[in-house]
Amino acid sequence: MNPLQRALIEKAGHDNGFEHVLPAVGDAVTLASARHRASAMVVPMAGGFEVRFQPASPALVPELLRSFKLWAVAEGVFRVPTLADLATLLRRAANLSQALPNQAVRDYHAAVAQVLADVSAESRGTEVERMVRQRVGQDRYRDALLDYWGGACAVTGVAVTEALRASHAKPWADCKDDAERLDAFNGFLLSANLDALFDRFLISFDDTGRLLVSAGFVQNDLDKLGIHQGMALRWLASEHQYYLRWHRERFFLRVL
Structure with a gap:
């Protein structure tokens, strides 16, 4: 050389x-x-x-x-x-x-420690720390999904960062620990309309990544939302499946 x-x-x-x-x-x-x-x-x-x-x-x-x-x-x-x-x-x-796991978790813990170090001792408390952890965690999770999905929607490929949301499949409050909350496989980077529906279990994805839509929608509303038959995730890793199964259970309960 x-x-x-x-x-x-x-x-x-x-x-x-x-x-x-x-x-x-x-x-x-x-x-x-x-x-x-x-x-x-x-x-x-x-x-x-x-x-x-x-x-x-x-x-x-x-x-x-x-x-x-x-x-x-x-x-x-x-x-x-x-x-x-x-x-x-x-x-x-x-x-x-x-x-990818578990770099986001390490970054999160370091960021939380840095933010809490700037909080006065008298202002600290369980609620303050909870809010700090959630805010920092959501920021780190969004960064992780932007990196993983290359800054584009996991379904549509739209690359307007301001219109993209970090969607959890297993919500923050239901995760057993920080590793689940910050796992890049626990959700998808979605455009705002898809995120809103995914967050409320009105859409989900099957084992192949194909979009599932609640039977409660009328076609006219789907058209206006830009949702059509054949939409699917751009790719799906095996590590996504655990979280997707959790999400689909809630999706099917809502459908029923």
């Missing part, structure tokens, strides 16, 4: 979520970050770059395969043809690493 290749790889990492360079291992540049625990070893080769990930979450590689299957050559190993492709792969890996 020549100095120019090393410099280009380091810059690609720095600009795309892997801002730290770890001590050299052979001809590889090892990239890491303070914002997540994944690392990537990058080696220049004829016709591109080989990238070997050390993921903090077992879900990272399966999620990367959704977008980069043609570049996969082994478990956690990808070969990309250009520097621009390397940047794209690293950016997606960094976003996913920040979104």
